[in-house]
Amino acid sequence: MRKIALLTSGGDAPGMNACIRSIVLTSLRFGLEVYGYRHGYNGLLQQEYLTLRAKKVENIIQRGGTILHSARCHEFKSDEAAKIAAKNLDTLGIEALLVIGGDGSFRGAAHLAKHWEGQVIGLPGTIDNDIYGTDATIGYFTAIETALDSIDKVRDTADAFERLFLVEVMGRQAGFIALSAAVASASDQILVPELVKNTDDELENILAHIEAVKKRKGASSYIVVITENLWPGGVTHLSEILSKKTNIECRPVILGHVQRGGSPVSQDRLLATKLGAYAVEAALAGENRVMVVERNQKVATAPIELAWQQQKPLDPYLVKIQQEFFDLLNRP
Numbered sequence: 001m002r003k004i005a006l007l008t009s010g011g012d013a014p015g016m017n018a019c020i021r022s023i024v025l026t027s028l029r030f031g032l033e034v035y036g037y038r039h040g041y042n043g044l045l046q047q048e049y050l051t052l053r054a055k056k057v058e059n060i061i062q063r064g065g066t067i068l069h070s071a072r073c074h075e076f077k078s079d080e081a082a083k084i085a086a087k088n089l090d091t092l093g094i095e096a097l098l099v100i101g102g103d104g105s106f107r108g109a110a111h112l113a114k115h116w117e118g119q120v121i122g123l124p125g126t127i128d129n130d131i132y133g134t135d136a137t138i139g140y141f142t143a144i145e146t147a148l149d150s151i152d153k154v155r156d157t158a159d160a161f162e163r164l165f166l167v168e169v170m171g172r173q174a175g176f177i178a179l180s181a182a183v184a185s186a187s188d189q190i191l192v193p194e195l196v197k198n199t200d201d202e203l204e205n206i207l208a209h210i211e212a213v214k215k216r217k218g219a220s221s222y223i224v225v226i227t228e229n230l231w232p233g234g235v236t237h238l239s240e241i242l243s244k245k246t247n248i249e250c251r252p253v254i255l256g257h258v259q260r261g262g263s264p265v266s267q268d269r270l271l272a273t274k275l276g277a278y279a280v281e282a283a284l285a286g287e288n289r290v291m292v293v294e295r296n297q298k299v300a301t302a303p304i305e306l307a308w309q310q311q312k313p314l315d316p317y318l319v320k321i322q323q324e325f326f327d328l329l330n331r332p
């Protein structure tokens with residue numbers, strides 16, 4: 001193998017730059033030429049790329065975002081687009097393409113593989129942590145820290161008044177950030193898609209808990225951490241319902257895109273560095289249609305389609321503790 005390429009795709013995540021750096025340095029160590037496509041799959045279609053040398057990845061390990069710019073590319077789902085991408089890769093003589101992104105980006109890689117002879121390898125980069133088969137994804141740890149920092153600050157102001165706060169965190173259809181940030185901030189209530197089956201029942205549950213906490217502690221703050229897209233009508237609607245039903249002022253706090261930004265924390269830099277290096281080694285070993293993962297501190301590869309065929313469960317022990325604490329504090 002002489003030439004390898006990479007791109008970052010989908011929602012960006014802190015640690016993607018650390019991953020790019022690791023891929024470039026490992027490739028150079030093995031004497032490979034490395035190309036970086038810009039703007040996700042768009043760059044592949046437009047032949048928009050740059051040669052990545054060691055100098056290009058100096059001083060980026062601590063930077064959020066991605067020097068290659070991430071993007072969505074809806075047209076890439078067509079067969080024609082994948083054929084154009086395959087031709088462009090062949091023109092440059094690329095033998096393996098490494099894709100840093102979430103499960104959507106991995107689907108894109110598998111789609112390309114149907115039309116291209118080269119190898120495709122996915123690297124899980126998403127703050128949502130919703131990729132089956134790996135303990136964590138690049139960006140997840142930083143997103144928890146960002147959410148946690150905000151929730152701690154909300155609590156400082158919440159404690160000054162009797163107020164309810166609904167803090168909405170990212171996660172698309174997964175509650176990893178919400179669960180971790182809620183447990184680490186000792187929030188009062190957590191609403192995540194994996195655990196909320198019926199929102200009417202859940203509303204009764206929250207109201208009863210607020211009442212129990214009020215009886216026990218008197219006037220105090222109450223913080224609910226909730227995943228985006230979960231409540232019908234959104235968190236603003238839920239906060240109106242709670243204000244009305246409890247007669248306590250309820251404020252929604254939507255953290256939004258700040259969770260994607262910031263300098264990556266050490267765990268994300270280390271994970272990104274390990275997975276980046278291992279992806280290059282896997283490419284050299286001839287692996288194809290796989291993603292690189294880390295389980296119990298060991299790097300490995302797994303079939304790429306697991307990313308969308310299997311749903312990753314929340315940590316059952318963390319869920320159990322959270323529910324036991326919740327029940328304990330729910331007693332009159």
Ligand code: ADP
Nearest residue numbers: 010011072073076077101102103104105108111
């Ligand atoms: P993420 O990688 O963060 O899950 P998306 O779901 O938005 O983000 O996917 C990122 C990009 O991956 C899309 O804009 C598209 O270019 C590509 N992609 C997603 N799904 C497919 C698919 N089924 N076939 C081909 N390409 C896809």
